[in-house]
Amino acid sequence: MRAARMRAGLTQAEIAESVGIVPEVFGRMERGKMLPSLPTLFRLCVALRSGPHELMGFAPVASLPQAAQLEVPPELAPTPEMRRLLRLLGRLQGLQLKLILRLVMAFIAEPKRPRRERRDRG
Structure with missing residues (x-):
């Protein structure tokens, strides 16, 4: 500055x-x-x-020394499936995206364990 x-x-x-x-x-x-x-x-x-x-x-990336330029690790590189999914998601509208988000959240959420019933001890 x-x-x-x-x-x-x-x-x-x-x-x-x-x-x-x-x-x-x-x-x-x-x-x-x-x-x-x-x-x-x-x-x-x-x-x-x-x-x-x-x-x-x-600084522009081209002006950085070669050692300072970062490479994306292979495990973080986008797969063809991920690129295709992102292209398709880009075509969706607001409500459609909200629905897809809810579906994804349901897939990755931890499953809830059923509650154990309490027995009355008398």
Whole structure:
């Protein structure tokens, strides 16, 4: 965020005023001690003419060193069945999705054990 502010030639106070926050809050954001809300991040992007990836300190994946690039473990990679299911789910409407969600939850829920009846001891 600091690099974008310096490139724009603005002070912390000027940026803070332009996005409607106090300079102290902007200073904490710039030092990485605080994250902006989405509306504030949007206003910062407009004021600094930068994308959120730059303001939040994210580097493009291509620029990361090879050792830092992450690979998806095979057990977490989507299977052809999962991709097909996701494509089909994308075609459903609200109520249909709610029904499917209830069905899935019923499949993965732990089965309830029947209660043992209490016997009167007399």
